Structure formats: structure tokens, C-alpha cells
Amino acid sequence: MQNKRAIFGAKGLPYLLLAPQLIITAIFFLWPAGQAIWQSFLREDAFGIKTTFVALENYSRLFADPSYLNALKVTVVFALSTAALSMGVALVLALAVDRTLRSARIYSTLLIWPYAVAPAVAGVLWWFMFNPTIGILPYLLKGVGYGWNHALDRGDAMTLVVISAAWKQISYNFLFFVAGLQAIPASLREAAAIDGAGPVRRFWTITLPLLSPTTFFLLVVTIVYTMFDTFGVIDAITEGGPAQSTNILVYKVYQDGFVGLNLGSSAAQSVVLMGIVIVLTVIQFRFVERRVNY
Amino acid sequence: MATLTLESLGKTYDSGASAVSGINIDVADGEFLVLVGPSGCGKSTLLRMIAGLETVTHGSIRIGPREVNRLEPADRDIAMVFQNYALYPHMSVRENLSYGLRNRRMARAEITRRVEEAARILEIGDFLERKPRALSGGQRQRVAMGRAIVREPSVFLFDEPLSNLDAKLRVTMRGEIRNLQKRLGTTSVYVTHDQLEAMTLADRLVVLRAGKVEQIGTPLEVYQRPASTFVAEFIGSPAMNLLDGVMEHGRLAIGTATMRLPDAHCGPVRVGVRAEDLRAVPGGTQGALPVRLSYVEELGSQRLGHFDCAGARLIAAFPSGQGLSEEMALMADPEALHLFGADGMRLT
Amino acid sequence: MVENQRWLNVLAHAVLILGVLVVALPVYIALVASTHESGVFLSGVIPMLPGRNMVETYSAVLRGGLSSQMSQPIWLMLGNSMIMAMMIAVGKIVISITSAFAIVYFRFPFRGLAFWMIFITLMLPVEVRILPTYKVIADLGMLNSYAGLSIPLIASATATFLFRQVFLTMPDELVEAARIDGAGPMKFFRDILLPLSRTNIAALFVILFIYGWNQYLWPLLVTTDPSYTTIVAGIKRMTDVADGTPQWNYIMAVAMLAMLPPVAVVVFMQRLFVKGLIETEK
Numbered sequence: 001m002q003n004k005r006a007i008f009g010a011k012g013l014p015y016l017l018l019a020p021q022l023i024i025t026a027i028f029f030l031w032p033a034g035q036a037i038w039q040s041f042l043r044e045d046a047f048g049i050k051t052t053f054v055a056l057e058n059y060s061r062l063f064a065d066p067s068y069l070n071a072l073k074v075t076v077v078f079a080l081s082t083a084a085l086s087m088g089v090a091l092v093l094a095l096a097v098d099r100t101l102r103s104a105r106i107y108s109t110l111l112i113w114p115y116a117v118a119p120a121v122a123g124v125l126w127w128f129m130f131n132p133t134i135g136i137l138p139y140l141l142k143g144v145g146y147g148w149n150h151a152l153d154r155g156d157a158m159t160l161v162v163i164s165a166a167w168k169q170i171s172y173n174f175l176f177f178v179a180g181l182q183a184i185p186a187s188l189r190e191a192a193a194i195d196g197a198g199p200v201r202r203f204w205t206i207t208l209p210l211l212s213p214t215t216f217f218l219l220v221v222t223i224v225y226t227m228f229d230t231f232g233v234i235d236a237i238t239e240g241g242p243a244q245s246t247n248i249l250v251y252k253v254y255q256d257g258f259v260g261l262n263l264g265s266s267a268a269q270s271v272v273l274m275g276i277v278i279v280l281t282v283i284q285f286r287f288v289e290r291r292v293n294y
Numbered sequence: 295m296a297t298l299t300l301e302s303l304g305k306t307y308d309s310g311a312s313a314v315s316g317i318n319i320d321v322a323d324g325e326f327l328v329l330v331g332p333s334g335c336g337k338s339t340l341l342r343m344i345a346g347l348e349t350v351t352h353g354s355i356r357i358g359p360r361e362v363n364r365l366e367p368a369d370r371d372i373a374m375v376f377q378n379y380a381l382y383p384h385m386s387v388r389e390n391l392s393y394g395l396r397n398r399r400m401a402r403a404e405i406t407r408r409v410e411e412a413a414r415i416l417e418i419g420d421f422l423e424r425k426p427r428a429l430s431g432g433q434r435q436r437v438a439m440g441r442a443i444v445r446e447p448s449v450f451l452f453d454e455p456l457s458n459l460d461a462k463l464r465v466t467m468r469g470e471i472r473n474l475q476k477r478l479g480t481t482s483v484y485v486t487h488d489q490l491e492a493m494t495l496a497d498r499l500v501v502l503r504a505g506k507v508e509q510i511g512t513p514l515e516v517y518q519r520p521a522s523t524f525v526a527e528f529i530g531s532p533a534m535n536l537l538d539g540v541m542e543h544g545r546l547a548i549g550t551a552t553m554r555l556p557d558a559h560c561g562p563v564r565v566g567v568r569a570e571d572l573r574a575v576p577g578g579t580q581g582a583l584p585v586r587l588s589y590v591e592e593l594g595s596q597r598l599g600h601f602d603c604a605g606a607r608l609i610a611a612f613p614s615g616q617g618l619s620e621e622m623a624l625m626a627d628p629e630a631l632h633l634f635g636a637d638g639m640r641l642t
Numbered sequence: 643m644v645e646n647q648r649w650l651n652v653l654a655h656a657v658l659i660l661g662v663l664v665v666a667l668p669v670y671i672a673l674v675a676s677t678h679e680s681g682v683f684l685s686g687v688i689p690m691l692p693g694r695n696m697v698e699t700y701s702a703v704l705r706g707g708l709s710s711q712m713s714q715p716i717w718l719m720l721g722n723s724m725i726m727a728m729m730i731a732v733g734k735i736v737i738s739i740t741s742a743f744a745i746v747y748f749r750f751p752f753r754g755l756a757f758w759m760i761f762i763t764l765m766l767p768v769e770v771r772i773l774p775t776y777k778v779i780a781d782l783g784m785l786n787s788y789a790g791l792s793i794p795l796i797a798s799a800t801a802t803f804l805f806r807q808v809f810l811t812m813p814d815e816l817v818e819a820a821r822i823d824g825a826g827p828m829k830f831f832r833d834i835l836l837p838l839s840r841t842n843i844a845a846l847f848v849i850l851f852i853y854g855w856n857q858y859l860w861p862l863l864v865t866t867d868p869s870y871t872t873i874v875a876g877i878k879r880m881t882d883v884a885d886g887t888p889q890w891n892y893i894m895a896v897a898m899l900a901m902l903p904p905v906a907v908v909v910f911m912q913r914l915f916v917k918g919l920i921e922t923e924k
Contacts, residue, residue, distance in 0.1 A: 022741075030762070115908060118856035
């Protein structure tokens with residue numbers, strides 16, 4: 001930990017200053033997390049009367065449960081598709097903005113505002129647009145012979161939640177790609193141009209490799225976003241359906257815990273999720289440290 | 295106005311490493327004392343201990359009759375000028391100057407009087423309402439001094455205050471600091487790694503090495519009678535020449551050259567001689583060192599010859615225009631030689 | 643630019659205009675929908691051009707809510723959202739800035755432990771500890787209260803790290819000068835540190851306000867009493883009409899109102915927003 005040379009000597013004051021944060025952390029973060037871990041080793045009977053210690057049984061059941069494995073698979077598909085879509089679109093827009101000098105700021109303003117839209121509201125907007133009976137896009141799709149119905153079709157449902165989640169994340173990725181592009185010294189691209197590389201070739205051989213730290217960082221951030229911040233999108237559009245096809249891990253924890261009241265399983269799922277967040281956070285932090293050095 | 299007394303002062307870190315130790319210095323009332331030494335010698339730590347920014351683990355610090363070891367910096371009646379000035383960026387010059395006085399709940403009229411007075415002395419009256427970032431380097435430096443002056447402290451502490459200025463401004467400000475201190479007559483302790491700055495400012499200077507006092511004296515004393523090879527090489531530009539020699543029965547031998555020296559020591563010695571004390575003599579003169587010229591530095595007022603003397607490097611100063619040849623002989627008067635023992639300490 | 647190729651510039655503008663339009667499309671359609679009467683939606687496809695019912699829709703929504711589905715007027719939900727967002731943003735800033743101050747400017751036993759405790763909150767988003775946190779809130783009797791809505795979301799490692807970073811970049815000499823000028827820790831905090839962190843605080847506030855306003859899952863769980871419903875959580879309940887046809891114009895009007903405050907913050911405080919976004923990811 002970095003240190004200051006000059007420090008104050010007061011004895012009790014630092015504890016007082018830390019107290020609010022630490023108390024909240026202890027009561028609302030550490031205690032519940034501990035409860036989740038403890039609960040994940042227990043099982044309640046159907047009437048909630050008797051609780052027995054079952055060790056890792058909740059976990060072994062979890063990983064034998066097809067619906068949980070399905071949720072895992074759905075989460076991976078959802079996260080990667082959302083990341084690919086939002087990052088791809090954001091990169092194209094960032095490259096375009098990087099070319100326009102004077103109007104860049106206006107375009108940026110017009111592109112970043114979706115960040116401020118709540119995932120749940122984003123879900124409602126897209127759900128409305130794709131509403132099978134009155135939605136504008138299903139109407140157009142019908143014109144080309146495709147019958148859209150995300151309430152019944154698994155592929156349609158996944159497509160819709162991916163689009164909604166990606167829509168909101170484009171702005172974030174766009175901002176960081178623009179910053180990443182601006183950090184590439186113009187002299188490098190000029191040197192490449194003198195070396196005879198055209199715009200497309202320059203992009204693949206100079207811009208993209210130099211952008212790779214930003215890209216990797218955004219990939220991690222977007223995966224974290226899709227895994228934990230898209231509850232509202234799923235809840236507003238599909239509620240995990242049809243037939244579990246959009247039931248991501250976070251949504252399943254909620255469903256099994258609050259709707260299904262299966263406490264042991266929900267707790268075990270929470271613990272697995274914690275493990276995933278920890279891994280992602282560690283990756284992000286190690287990487288950020290390297291980015292600083294770079 | 296006050297004296298400053300450091301008595302067997304020392305600081306040892308928790309790790310056991312010693313930052314400074316065994317410091318005994320009496321600073322007279324109104325004296326300008328300069329702490330000088332290479333980086334890492336403990337000079338800044340010592341200054342910060344006086345300021346109260348570093349804890350003291352051994353000995354005592356007294357300002358006047360009062361021991362201040364355990365007092366907060368604000369209660370020690372000192373003021374400090376920092377290397378990077380440490381002006382509060384969000385406050386105007388006036389607020390910067392008055393912040394410490396307001397914290398002491400001084401009467402408003404008195405604050406105004408002192409700020410105006412300091413502004414007048416330092417000629418910063420025109421930008422009292424500006425923020426520090428709107429000032430030039432030299433102006434910031436003055437504001438930093440002003441912040442020290444308004445407190446009318448017993449002791450001024452300066453931590454390399456000129457090192458962020460360009461060379462020309464540094465010379466000007468050096469003169470101003472010196473004049474100001476003389477005018478106010480405030481006891482001052484000034485830290486620098488620049489020996490020229492130390493020489494020109496100090497009433498007395500303290501050469502520090504590895505946390506210990508190597509020598510205390512007026513600039514001239516230190517220059518003329520360095521207490522060790524370390525001081526000899528550190529003070530003066532170009533640095534004093536040091537050659538290996540042997541003393542035997544009142545004769546000093548350096549390589550093939552020998553000369554009589556009224557000195558009783560026996561054994562190997564380090565011989566120091568200043569560039570300006572060397573003169574060219576005809577080859578073969580008794581006691582002269584045969585040397586080979588490597589190159590010449592023209593300084594305008596004089597020229598510095600860099601020589602090779604049996605593997606050792608030697609610098610000699612000559613009047614400009616003096617001809618130098620490839621092979622020469624150089625010599626110094628016996629009384630211009632400084633003898634140091636194997637431990638580097640002065641012998642006589 | 644390296645070379646002035648006209649077609650590339652044209653392409654860039656074309657891509658950007660297309661991007662802006664696609665990004666804006668869902669909001670445009672929602673806005674249009676909110677300006678029509680509800681009868682329009684029974685007859686097939688959503689209209690693409692604005693209708694003339696805008697004032698009526700919005701005033702009805704704000705004053706009365708959706709009489710058939712909601713008992714609360716929307717302005718009350720907006721108020722709840724505002725209270726929750728402000729409490730979260732201000733709360734996070736206050737507790738983070740004081741803890742960062744303690745961690746950076748003091749040495750005390752268990753300093754490392756405190757740092758790690760705060761760090762760990764980064765790894766425990768509310769979504770992964772929903773059930774037990776809900777139970778804590780229930781046991782503390784904090785269901786259906788503003789405190790219950792906001793306090794469990796207030797601990798923030800990100801904000802603490804941000805302030806720690808800001809403080810670490812401030813020169814040591816500033817504290818030393820302040821100490822010589824007779825300022826104690828709290829005086830230094832108030833007179834020097836807070837004013838110098840002003841823009842960081844503002845930037846962080848923008849981000850945290852949006853974060854707080856957009857909370858969905860947590861308000862959904864802890865507020866069963868409609869008088870505490872926030873607008874983001876409330877909108878979903880409106881769409882859940884089991885059998886009847888949703889009143890699209892009203893729902894879309896509510897959606898517009900739900901996104902208006904945070905979007906306005908981003909648009910009007912763009913510089914702070916970008917600064918906040920980039921700083922919190924360090």
C-alpha cells in the first residue's frame with residue numbers, strides 16, 4: 001500500500017472516520033455473505049421447520065441440476081453475445097468519431113446518454129418495440145417472412161435481451177474506446193502511413209493491437225455488467241423464459257430464493273456467484289495494474 | 295528572535311535504520327545556518343525534525359530556552375519554506391499568507407497589517423488576490439517566503455527553496471533571501487545540496503554525511519581547512535584534487551615526486567590540493583608532478599586543465615591565455631597541501 | 643488525420659448518424675407512443691409519428707398514476723427515486739471520503755484490515771447476496787423505509803479507492819504546510835482537502851446519482867408498500883397486467899419520466915460524467 005510521508009497523530013479519530021463505512025460493510029455485506037456461505041451448507045425441510053447440516057450437498061445437487069447447468073450456459077452465451085455486440089458497435093463508432101474532429105463532441109453527447117437509462121427501463125423500451133402484436137420490428141420482420149415472438153421462441157428471446165443489454169452498454173464502451181484511440185500517438189499512424197499502410201491495414205496492424213489493453217479491460221467490465229447488472233433487463237422482458245432460455249445465474253438466484261423459497265440452493269448459488277465476481281475482480285485488478293505500467 | 299540548540303539529536307526508524315545521529319549544533323540568534331550534503335545525507339530529515347514534521351528519537355531540540363521535541367509544528371514558533379512551495383492551490387495569495395494567522399485566531403486588523411507588510415517587502419502587493427497557479431515560479435517563491443514572514447517566527451526553515459527555479463532566477467532569489475534574512479534578523483536554517491548556494495548564503499555551514507555532522511564552520515573555514523576528504527570533494531568547484539602519497543620522516547612522496555613537509559605522520563596519506571593552488575613549473579623541478587594534459591575547459595576568466603597524473607586525475611586552474619602543453623610539470627606550495635589519513639580524516 | 647480521404651470522412655459521418663439514430667430509436671418510439679391515446683394501440687402497429695395527446699398523458703400520469711394499475715401518482719415515485727438516489731450518492735461520498743482520509747492520512751493498528759474490508763465489498767454486489775441481505779433488512783425492521791432502500795447499497799470500495807487515489811496524488815508538503823499553519827486533521831480536511839477534491843466529488847456524484855436512480859432489484863424487494871415504490875421499480879409492475887391490455891401510452895410516458903433525470907444529468911454534466919466514469923474505473 002502506498003504511504004504518505006506526512007501523517008496525523010490523532011489516535012481515535014481514524015476509527016471514527018472509518019466507522020460508518022465499516023459498520024455498513026459489516027452489517028450489510030460481510031454478515032449476509034457469511035450467512036449465504038453458512039446457509040449453503042444447510043437444508044430446510046419443506047415446511048421450513050427443520051434445518052439440517054448437509055455439507056456440500058447443495059453444491060453437488062446444484063451442479064447435477066440440469067436447470068442450473070442451463071443457467072450457466074445461458075449466462076455465458078448472454079455475456080459473450082452482449083460483449084461482442086456492444087463492443088463491436090462501440091469500436092466502429094469510436095473509430096468514426098476519431099476521424100471527425102470538429103463534430104466529435106456533439107456525436108459523443110448523442111451517443112453516451114443511454115448509459116443513464118436504467119436496465120429495467122431499457123428492457124421495457126425494447127420489449128415494447130419488439131412486442132409481437134403491436135411492436136414495430138415484428139411488423140417489419142413479418143414483411144420479410146419472419147414471425148417474431150420472443151415469448152415463445154428461445155432464440156428470439158435471447159436475441160432481444162442481448163440487444164437490450166448491449167444497447168445500454170454501447171455508450172460506456174464507446175467512451176473508453178475513444179479515450180484509447182486518443183492515447184495512440186498520431187506519430188505512429190503517420191509513420192505507418194509513410195510506410196505505405198492504407199487505412200484498413202493501419203487499423204489491423206497498428207490501431208487494434210495498441211487498443212488491446214482497452215479491449216481486454218472493456219471485455220471484463222462488460223462481462224461483469226451482463227452478469228450482475230442486467231437483472232432489470234431480464235425481469236422486464238422475459239422473466240427468464242421461455243423455457244428457461246434467458247434464465248441467467250443472477251435471475252435464478254432470485255427466482256429460487258424469493259419465488260421458489262429454496263434457501264439452501266439459493267445460498268449455494270450466491271456463493272458460486274461470489275466466486276465468479278472474485279475471479280473477475282482479480283483479473284480486472286491485475287490487469288489494471290499492468291495498464292498503469294503500460 | 296531566538297537561539298536554536300540541537301543536542302545529541304538523533305532519529306532511528308522503526309526498522310532500526312538511523313536517519314541522523316549525534317547532532318550537536320548551536321545556532322546563534324540571527325544566524326544563517328546552512329545544512330549541506332549529498333542527497334540522502336539526512337539534511338532534510340534534520341530540518342523536518344526541527345519543524346516537528348518528523349519525530350525525534352534521541353536528544354533534544356531547543357528554541358530559545360524551550361525544549362520543543364514534543365510540540366506540534368504550529369506550536370514551535372517556526373515557519374518553513376518548502377521546495378515545491380506547498381501553496382494552497384485553491385486559496386488566493388492573501389488567503390495563503392493569512393491562513394496560519396487565522397488559525398491562531400489573530401485579530402483581523404493585525405492579519406491585514408502583517409500581510410500588507412510582507413507583500414510590501416516581497417513586492418507581491420499587486421497579486422494578492424490571485425491564485426497561485428496564475429503566478430510565475432519566482433512569484434510563487436516569494437509568496438512562499440511571505441507565508442513564512444507573516445508569522446514573525448523565531449526560526450525560519452528553508453527546504454531547498456530555490457531548486458525549482460531556473461539558474462538565473464536562482465541567483466537573484468539567493469541574494470534576496472540573504473538580504474531579507476539580514477534585515478529581519480531571524481535565525482534561519484537552510485537546507486541545500488548545492489555547495490555554491492551553501493557557500494554564498496551561510497554564516498556557518500554544516501556538512502552532513504550519512505546522518506552525521508562531518509564539519510561545521512564558516513564557508514571560508516570549511517573551504518580552506520576541510521575536515522575530511524568527503525568535505526574536500528564536496529565543497530568547492532572544481533572539487534579538490536586527491537592523490538595517493540606516502541609520508542616518511544618529514545618527506546611526502548607522490549609517485550616519483552617528493553617534497554619536504556613539516557609533518558610528523560608516517561605512512562600512506564591522501565594528499566589534497568585545490569586547482570587554483572597548482573602552478574606550472576619547468577619539468578624536473580624538485581617536488582613537481584609530471585602530468586599529461588587530457589583536455590582544457592575554457593571558462594573565460596580562467597582555463598581549467600584536466601591532467602592525467604600516473605593514473606590519477608588532476609585539475610589545475612590557470613589564467614586565461616596561459617599556454618598548456620601535452621607534457622607538463624605541476625607544483626603546489628607545501629602549505630597549500632591538505633593531508634588526510636587512510637580513514638579520510640584531516641591529519642593536521 | 644493522416645491523409646485526407648474524402649470517402650472515409652463521409653463514411654465516418656454516415657456511420658455516426660446511423661449509430662445515433664439506432665441508439666435513439668427505442669426512445670423515440672416510446673416518446674411517440676406516449677403522445678397518443680390508448681385506443682391507437684388496439685389497432686395493430688405502433689404509430690411512428692407523434693400524436694396530439696402528449697399533455698393529457700403526462701399530466702394524467704403525474705397526477706393520478708395509472709388508476710387501474712397503480713394507486714400512487716407518478717410524481718410520488720419520482721420523489722422516492724430522487725430521495726433514494728440522493729441518499730445513495732451523498733451517503734457513498736460521505737462515508738468513502740472520510741474512510742479514504744483515515745486510510746491515507748493516519749497510521750493506526752488494523753489499518754490494513756480496514757482497507758481489505760472495504761476492498762471486499764467490491765466483490766459482493768447486492769445481486770449475489772440478495773436473500774441474506776434482505777433478511778438482515780427485515781430483521782432490522784427496515785423494509786419499506788428510505789433507510790432500507792439506500793443504506794445497504796451505500797458502502798463503496800470504488801468511491802473509497804477513488805478518493806484514496808486523489809489524496810495520494812496531493813503533495814505531502816500541503817499537509818506539512820497546513821500543520822505548520824496550525825491546522826489539525828479535521829481543519830485540514832475541511833479547509834484544504836475538501837476544496838481540492840471538489841471536482842472529483844462532483845464527478846463521482848454524477849455517476850453515483852445515476853447508479854442510485856437506476857436501482858431495480860433492491861427496491862423491488864424491500865418495498866412492498868406502494869408509497870415507497872421508486873419509478874424504475876414501479877414501471878415493471880405496470881407492465882404486469884395479467885389479462886388486460888397494457889395502457890401503452892401511460893407506460894411509455896412513465897418510462898420517459900423514469901429516464902429523464904439521469905439522462906439530463908449525463909447530457910448537461912457531460913464533462914463531469916466522463917471524468918467520473920473514467921476515474922472510477924482506475
